[in-house]
Amino acid sequence: MGYLVDLTRGLWRENPTFRMVVGLCPTLAVTNAVANGIAMGLATTFVLIGSTVIISALRKITPEKIRMPIFVISIATFTTIIAMLMNAYFLSLYNVLKLYISLIVVNCIIMARAEGFASKNPVINTFFDSLGMGLGFTLALVIISTVREILGNGTFLGIQVMPDSFQPVLLMVLPPGAFLTLGLLIGFFNMMTALSAKRKGAQKRRAVNVDESAVNIG
Amino acid sequence: MDNQFLVTSSPHFRSEFKIERIMLDVVIALIPALIAGTIFFGMRALLLTIISVAAAVLTEYVIEVLLHKEITIDDFSAVVTGMLVAFNVPPTVSWWIPAVGSFFAIAIVKMCFGGIGNNFVNPALAARAFLLASWPVQMTTWAVPGAVDGVSSATPLAILKGTEVAGAQLPNLWTMFVGNIGGTIGETSALALLIGAAYLLYRKVINLRIPLSFIITVGVMTWIFGPNGMFTGPFLYHILGGGLILGAFFMATDYPTSPVTPLGQVIMGIGCGLLTSVIRLWGGYPEGVSYSILLMNMVTPLIDRYTMPRVFGTREVKKVA
Numbered sequence A: 001m002g003y004l005v006d007l008t009r010g011l012w013r014e015n016p017t018f019r020m021v022v023g024l025c026p027t028l029a030v031t032n033a034v035a036n037g038i039a040m041g042l043a044t045t046f047v048l049i050g051s052t053v054i055i056s057a058l059r060k061i062t063p064e065k066i067r068m069p070i071f072v073i074s075i076a077t078f079t080t081i082i083a084m085l086m087n088a089y090f091l092s093l094y095n096v097l098k099l100y101i102s103l104i105v106v107n108c109i110i111m112a113r114a115e116g117f118a119s120k121n122p123v124i125n126t127f128f129d130s131l132g133m134g135l136g137f138t139l140a141l142v143i144i145s146t147v148r149e150i151l152g153n154g155t156f157l158g159i160q161v162m163p164d165s166f167q168p169v170l171l172m173v174l175p176p177g178a179f180l181t182l183g184l185l186i187g188f189f190n191m192m193t194a195l196s197a198k199r200k201g202a203q204k205r206r207a208v209n210v211d212e213s214a215v216n217i218g
Numbered sequence B: 001m002d003n004q005f006l007v008t009s010s011p012h013f014r015s016e017f018k019i020e021r022i023m024l025d026v027v028i029a030l031i032p033a034l035i036a037g038t039i040f041f042g043m044r045a046l047l048l049t050i051i052s053v054a055a056a057v058l059t060e061y062v063i064e065v066l067l068h069k070e071i072t073i074d075d076f077s078a079v080v081t082g083m084l085v086a087f088n089v090p091p092t093v094s095w096w097i098p099a100v101g102s103f104f105a106i107a108i109v110k111m112c113f114g115g116i117g118n119n120f121v122n123p124a125l126a127a128r129a130f131l132l133a134s135w136p137v138q139m140t141t142w143a144v145p146g147a148v149d150g151v152s153s154a155t156p157l158a159i160l161k162g163t164e165v166a167g168a169q170l171p172n173l174w175t176m177f178v179g180n181i182g183g184t185i186g187e188t189s190a191l192a193l194l195i196g197a198a199y200l201l202y203r204k205v206i207n208l209r210i211p212l213s214f215i216i217t218v219g220v221m222t223w224i225f226g227p228n229g230m231f232t233g234p235f236l237y238h239i240l241g242g243g244l245i246l247g248a249f250f251m252a253t254d255y256p257t258s259p260v261t262p263l264g265q266v267i268m269g270i271g272c273g274l275l276t277s278v279i280r281l282w283g284g285y286p287e288g289v290s291y292s293i294l295l296m297n298m299v300t301p302l303i304d305r306y307t308m309p310r311v312f313g314t315r316e317v318k319k320v321a
Helices: A003-013 A024-030 A034-057 A064-089 A091-106 A108-118 A123-153 A175-204 A210-217 B019-041 B043-066 B077-087 B096-113 B123-134 B156-161 B173-178 B190-202 B209-224 B235-240 B244-251 B262-282 B289-307
Strands: B147-152
Touching (some): A003 A123, A024 A175, A034 A108, A091 A108, A108 A123, B019 B077, B019 B244, B043 B077, B077 B096, B077 B244, B123 B244, B123 B289, B156 B262, B173 B190, B209 B235, B209 B244, B209 B262, B235 B244, B244 B289
16 A cells, blocks of 8 residues: 555655656746745646546556657647636636746646656555645645745735834745855755765664865865 | 875976965955945945855854765855855845845855855855845845935946936946945945956956956947947946956956866857846846856856867877778
8 A cells, every 4th residue: 555655755755856856947937925825736736636636547548659649739739727626716816827827838747747657656645645745845845935925025914024124035925046055955955864864774783984075184 | 103294296396376375365455445335335235245254154063064074164264155155135125135145155155065265156246146035125226325325326237227217317327436335245336356367367367358358248238239239338438337356356366166278268258248248238237246146157068068279289280082
């Protein structure tokens, strides 16, 4: 029963944004406000789950040679559905994210999961995998957009959190702020991973690492 | 014990140039401009510079302690960065602006890319671009020298650009040369900057290739494309106004971010000059020195690659068909 493994894979171990570094176009473009980040993440999750479940269900009758067009049609269908839903019920959000919602069609995360997981695994595993990946993507967008919105606008979800004397760092809600935040966060998470790996390694063997002392001198 | 013996291959040539000495020279060379800034803009200019330097040194120290790296704050490079950041802000800004700028310069631009010698653009200029994008109002509120509190004035370049009210008059050239004009803390006094530059040239810390080709290119471009027709431009105002002299002598010549080959250095200077002139004459901003240097910093590896001199005797022999 590897459902839990499938679910947690995308949250951290293979987090699409911080570990696999895919789907960067929406990540960089829409994360200037937390609300946009959440909406984009959930929309992508919806498309991801819907299309990969269909792809997984059809995996045994999908001819190898034309699997790509079938993936794309499936993904495009769900993208159109979410675009129409958002247009109908969340118009102001849709006006901000319009361009990027349509671009979910070409999101690397969905293609990667369709090709790498859904086309080889049963429907239920695929569902949990896609749910985990989608939530992992949403989590990444929320983290990035939280940093950017608080620093760049002094607010969180539109509510002012910084004192009045705080002068927002305008750069953080501009495009360079996205690159800065993403780069620093990836660096930070890599550092945490390395630290925890080191701790595990140190517990296993307490041998003196000769190479490390050499590095310090150099 | 082994570490006491330094084993290197020949040639065994001891250079007197050391990072500490070079950076100390740059600090010394920046002192006249700091004095000029303090005279024209008051003690506040000096205070902002001290805050900026302190922030730069502290940031470098904290990061190096956290990352268990060798502590390099005693090589004066952070001091130079801090001074240059302060020189790039108007004297009216809040006290925390140069501090945040210095933090950005050291933490993001310098340390994230591997510390001294590994930065891909000039840290102080990147900090200026960061501050200008983040707090545009504070960063472009200029003050009349001697009346820092409140009275705002236009920089000569803004008057040239025509973005200020029509009544604003250009100061005379001597005033501009001495530096009694609106501008950032360190850029206004051409006289003081040139004294510092002369010291650097005397100490052979910098050479004239980048600064001279930079300034001449700006002069020629702004002379040719004058506001009232060809070959009528007020080029002396363009040379003395803004951050051109500060940028040309102290920032474009930064070692890690400028070409090492003589031809490459001239190309760098001309490129900076062309970009500066284009931004000043046709761009949206009145001043373009900082962006032009940043852009040329990024193509420096490319310039170095194409101007690399050929090692004698290594030319490919033409194949006989």
